[in-house]
Amino acid sequence: MTSIVVFDYGFGNVRSMVRAVANLGVDVELTSDVDKAMAADGVVVPGVGAFAACVEGLRRAGGDDMVYDRLRERKPVLGVCVGLQVMFDTGYEGGVPAEGLGVLGGSVRQLKAPVVPQMGWNTVDAAAGSTLLKGVERERFYFVHSYCVSDPTPEGRVQGLFEPDDEFKVTWCDYGSSRFAAAVERGPLSITQFHPEKSAQAGATLLRNWVDSFATAR
Incomplete structure (x- = not known):
């Protein structure tokens, strides 16, 4: 059976994500054990809270190296909400720069909206050929966030995590005067700013698309 770890580093709405993944009929475990996370077919990195605190918590749990190692080994990672944001180079929450994981290039800044x-x-404006959004390109998703990434690029500070031919697919969303990355896909990495676990059937379909992208390839 396909195994999924929801990585628990103290900063995530983990219970709802565990339930949503379990509903797919896969083997899901909530754990902070890095070895279990490395051994799983797929890993979910959730995130709720302040950018710098989430990055610090992830590093303290060994989650940063786990993410890097999984990507180098072509093992799928799904980041959600702040789990998307921490994958980028820098966050500016509160106007103070903080270093992210640097998996992708870009900055996390406050939404520009009333x-x-x-x-x-x-x-959302789904990326052409999106695996995550297949079949739900025109559906609505549930967002809870004050910060976003409007300048995503395929290469971050940490090099060697992707293959040169890994496509960089960005799904966009508009809110106020901000146009930001609602989802990003590159190689084994998939990340969403919205919460698929709170997005009803559209979110369930997205999670199923993610799991099917590697479960069928085993």
Whole structure:
């Protein structure tokens, strides 16, 4: 059976994610054990809270090296909400720069909108050929966030994590005057700013697409 680890480093809405993944009929475990995370077919990195604190917590748990090692070994990783944001080079929450994991290039900055946070449902502009969004390109997803990445690039500070031919696919969302990355896919990495585990059937389909992308390849 396909095995999924939801990596518990103290900063995530982990219970709802565990339930959502379990509903797919796979073997799911919530753990902070890095060895178990490395051995799993897929790993989910959730995140709720301040950027710098989440990065620090992830590093303290050994999650940064786990992410790097999984990507180098072509093992799937799904980051959600702040789990998307920490994959980028730098965060500017509170106006103070903090170093992210540097998997991808880009900066995490506050949304430009009359009302922040964005809290609720929004449509997305799905990337052409998106694996995650297949079949739900025109559906709405649930967002809860005050910060976003508007300048994503395929290479971050940490090199050697991807193959040269790994496509870089960005799904966009508009809120206020911000146009930001709602989801990014590159090689074994998939990340979403929205919460698939809170996005009803569209979110369940996205999670199924993610699992099927590697479960069928085993």
